[in-house]
Amino acid sequence: MTEWEFDRVAAPLRPPIVFDQHWRNVTFVHWPVEPATVAGLFPPGCRPDVVEGRTYVGLVPFQLLGVRIGRLGPIPYFGSFAETNIRLYSVDGAGRHGVVFCSLDTARLAIVPIARLLFGVPYTWSRMRVRQQAGGDWRYESRRRWPQRGLASTLTVGVGAPVEPTQLEQWLTARWGLHARIGGRTRWVPNAHGPWPLHEAEVVQLRDDLLAASGVVPAGDRLRALWSPGVRAQFGRPVTVAER
Template identity: 80%
Template sequence: MAEWEFTRGAPPLRPPIVFDQQWRNVSFLHWPVEPSTITHLFPPGCRPDVVEGRSYVGLVPFHLRHAGLGRAGRIPYFGSFAETNIRLYSVDDAGRHGVVFCSLDTERLAIVPLARLLFGVPYTWSRMRVHEQAGGIWRYEARRRWPRRGLASTVSIRVTGPVEPTPLEQWLTARWGLHAVIRGRTRWVPNAHDPWPLHQAEVLELRDDLLAASGVAPTGDQLRALWSPGVRARFGRPVALD
């Protein structure tokens, strides 16, 4: 069980807090991938995180709410939006387990250059919609505006009862930072949040161009889908890898 222990709680986040936000109505869809096929997508100094010989790719649509910069407080209007991420799982030589983003689609154009500058992550601009339907159904829609206009993603899931995550699901969802190239250097951006309250979800519809566009090819069946009402997350200062 030692390889799972890092997921049990977020390490203490050293001040200052750079970014504060809420992740709401989050769906997690995952597939296994062969680690050797994705190594080229990782920044220098980190590599695919592997468990039992496999790494994974995630399709994660959600609402981002009440984002704020440092002590400035919440950002009106621009601090709340829909988002869909394609993400991989990373580890560096210091043993920090995080994520690497292939793409992050957002409906707020103004967020794209700001997030690329501050966090070095590949935000893109899309037309998006997240809405709840009767019977515990959540539907996420995205159509890319820039770059690679026209790429689309539609996910519809039905939320069922709460579940205890398996060790693998904890490994996938409890990630305490990201690796990204910021100002020419690979950096670790730490974050902290409470454990995810997770529910099992049934996929009713999945039509997605974003995963294929990332260049990542799954090598096995999709894992069970998960959904969460969300958590509050805080980000610390980026740290350069040695």
Template identity: 50%
Template sequence: MSGVEWPAAPGLRRPRILRQQWLDLAFLHWAVEPAAVAHLFPPGTRPDTFEGRTYIGLVPFRMVGSALPHGPAIPYFGTFLETNIRLYSVDETGRRGVVFRSLDANRLAIVAAARTVFALPYRWARMTYEQSGSTHTYSSTLRWPGVHASALVTVDTGPAVPADPLADFLTARWGLHTHRGGRTWYLPNWHPAWELHSATVTTLHMPGLFPSVGLPEPAGPPDHVLYSPGVPAEFALPVKPASRRSASR
């Protein structure tokens, strides 16, 4: 590692509402023109950009030990596999975050709860995760009505990488934007600085996955790939709408 450190998360106000661990994450990203995805963002937000481009992210990982702020993890339902497709957002107050196009998980109860409480686009899927040395394999097949999509991702991981501006832009995100009740809300989170590693994609097969969330099939391999062993994370209550105008659009 170089002497440059990954940035620390801003403080998270109380009360906290949720804690969990995000483990064994693969970050696959494709650069796109902001205008190509701008119509997919909630009112009051727009594509965040790095050197004139924005990114589509595909992130498979293990969710472990979800729990309320205090007390033990939720048995069985608090640990599951997830694969999300995300975009990078900034709102009219300058808050940077992510916009999830999908969050596929293999716990139907979690899917139902997250869709109801947070208006997040969770979908039920059959999923597996396997690790063999430095090789990580993630598979997912949608079990969602009317959707035919799947993903098979294998990455070989390497050494830890030093901080750099693009990796920071893609991974140092301290909240998400979601649209609920006619308003766009920001759900803040906190986690320690990522330990990020180099990674190479050796298998990538995802028929129908991007079109299932309104995105075109990628024209080629990812432009940027990383892996992280993971971090603990906490969430606070959603904050007021991203802008006054968002409530009336």
């Protein structure tokens, strides 16, 4: 096996479906990272996912729409909101690839304590705005309210033509789960979605405090940005990860 071998298509989720949602107007901005510098940020039982000696950190703002829990319909108020993630790339001893979140900023205060308690992910409450400007550029704005009040992120991208992802870009976007501490154990939460329709994106403006606040230090130049109109995503039941 080579380090590039990974699942380019999601495996079917075993029922029940825990969450069903749409990720819309997504921008991916990535930097390379030395794996040893972030190893301490991963929960027990998983480690940085590495390709050609590097791992990566992503700044990923988007809109989350039409959230459903189980077989329930879309949830009013909680079902649609903006979100900005700082994420790392993970793999566990069973070879399950995923992401580890350093932070998830959301505009919905009520989600923060629930998600932290039930799903082990570091949600924070922020004032957020996502809009398409008159010239067609997409602008994402976030200013944190709690915790670490005042941290801000502003990103504007110009969306270009559709592109075929490189091998590395496929590796960064074909992530079929997340690793998190839930109930005192490390769990892998599987997800499934269709292929990302990707466009090249020009970073017009980027002022960001969130990456530095995460403690992650890039080890090289920023990769080309990507934008997507989005996909429908579903999450399955968490799987316990062996920690030794």
